[in-house]
Amino acid sequence: MRPIYDEKGAVVQIQATSRDVSEKMAMQEKLRYDALHDSLSELPNRNFLIQHLTQQLETLDSQPSSYFAVLFLDLDRFKIINDSLGHSFGDKVLIEIAARLKNDLPKTSFIARLGGDEFVIVVRDVENVDRVTNIASNLLTKLKAPFFIENRNIAVSASIGIVIADSPQTSADNLLRNADIAMYQAKANGRSCYKIFNHQMHTNVLKQLQIEHDLRKALDHEEFFLVYQPIVTLPEANLLGFESLVRWRHPKLGMISPDRFIHIAEETGLILPLGAWILRTACHQLADWRRKFPSSQKIKVSVNLSVKQLQQAQVLNEIDTILGF
Structure with a gap:
């Protein structure tokens, strides 16, 4: 924009040049382009x-x-x-x-x-x-x-x-x-x-979200429990110990198998508190068995750890704390 002055120096007219208009239009066009690209x-x-x-x-x-x-x-x-x-x-x-x-x-x-x-x-x-x-x-x-x-x-x-x-x-x-x-x-x-x-995919996603939401409350509400699968030698069938396996008793959905919630726990990081609870509960159960059955001192309990647990620097200290070392 170029001002035009009278004899006394007062502005009497504002004159726009084609260059000014072109530059303004180009700037507006660039702003529109940037907003959409x-x-x-x-x-x-x-x-x-x-x-x-x-x-x-x-x-x-x-x-x-x-x-x-x-x-x-x-x-x-x-x-x-x-x-x-x-x-x-x-x-x-x-x-x-x-x-x-x-x-x-x-x-x-x-x-x-x-x-x-x-x-x-x-x-x-x-x-x-x-x-x-x-x-x-x-x-x-x-x-x-x-x-x-x-x-x-x-x-x-x-x-x-x-x-x-x-x-x-x-x-x-x-x-x-x-x-x-x-x-x-x-x-x-x-x-x-x-x-x-397909619409079943959307339904499954909604179910996953609900499970993730409920999973966050399940530990506090004591909805998890462990089952113990025997480990025996063959062919003598001597009992060596047990493998601890987590199960979820949902208050509305009933029993939920691990294949439906473990991967969600890993994706959300909830596997860390859940894994710590599994380890602690399995160790307490083993200690209880050894107290009640003196002949079972050599019995062992295996606990599955998630990769995310193994990646935690404090995992060994956590195990030592649970075991009382």
């Missing part, structure tokens, strides 16, 4: 993705046969790259991943980076599920080809969750949630594969 990969970001999904759902409402699919892609074990080679190197890998996605996906696809090592692809005009699964399979194959970065060959793999949007009676957030759930199911099935979302 990821600065690292220059792909659309989550805000842009939500806008795009909302628009696609509106199109689906007016054209019920125009299905589209959402593919939620997460790199497998990407943390190892960041931890071993540094985040700067990891960023270069992500840039290469973004470039490969742009090159290998249909031109009509919408590709976004949510952050970290998570990408989302929206495929329009889905005639059938086979078209989407073919795209996912090809993408998994293409991503496995090594990247050459800083004189290193880096191989990555990914897990993909797929949701087919065939009804406008949902939301962009729900589509992303369901695709995310399917992606974690793909990881649980061994990684480097894809899974298509």
Whole structure:
């Protein structure tokens, strides 16, 4: 903006130059671009993705046969790259991943980076599920080809969750949630594969969340107990000891087997207080047996420890404390 003055030096007019307007417009355009794009990969970001999904759902409402699919892609074990080679190197890998996605996906696809090592692809005009699964399979194959970065060959793999949007009676957030759930199911099935979302997956996730919530209270409410499986020699069948096994008597769900809650305890860190309780309870039981049955002084009790327990620096001190050393 350029002021114009009269003879006495007073401003009588503000005159804008085309350069001023052009610079302002360019700045506004850059701000709009930055608000909708990821600065690292220059792909659309989550805000842009939500806008795009909302628009696609509106199109689906007016054209019920125009299905589209959402593919939620997460790199497998990407943390190892960041931890071993540094985040700067990891960023270069992500840039290469973004470039490969742009090159290998249909031109009509919408590709976004949510952050970290998570990408989302929206495929329009889905005639059938086979078209989407073919795209996912090809993408998994293409991503496995090594990247050459800083004189290193880096191989990555990914897990993909797929949701087919065939009804406008949902939301962009729900589509992303369901695709995310399917992606974690793909990881649980061994990684480097894809899974298509179904409603049972969502039901299972809700059950998992409930178990995690109840697990946090179970120790305080004394809902766990141990059973002891005999360890014998063969063929004499001499009793050597017992293996302690934890069980959960849920007040509403009844008996819950370890395969339903141990992995949740490990993921949440609750395995540490639970493991300490198991160790303490098994040792107290062994001491009680030895007091009541003098001939059982050589009987031993085995206790299973989680990897997370073994990674704790104080685990040996904790064992010594329980044993009274």
